[in-house]
Amino acid sequence: MLETYYGTLHNNNTLEWSTETSPDLAGNESVQVMVTLLQKDTQEPSGEAMADAMRAIAAMPNRTIIEDPSAWQREIRQDRPLPGRE
Secondary structure, X not given: OOOOOOEEEOOOOXXXXXXXXXXXXXXXXXXXXXXXXXXXXXXXXOHHXXXXXXXXXXXXXXOOOOOOHHHHHHHHOOOOOOOOOO
């Protein structure tokens, strides 16, 4: 069974564990490991970009104003024949 431990791989090829390691690793034992490099989160939080996009949409002049939302919904949801059932 594979065990998971977290750590940091430094430039000088040393591995510094962030969590406790297995009690089976005592002293100067060598053990085979497989390291997966985690990608750094390079994206900045998009909250400000989202707010800018919403402001741009709100400023658009060609918005449709629905006078009676209930009537609009009834019109949009009119029954139609189902495919293969006439």
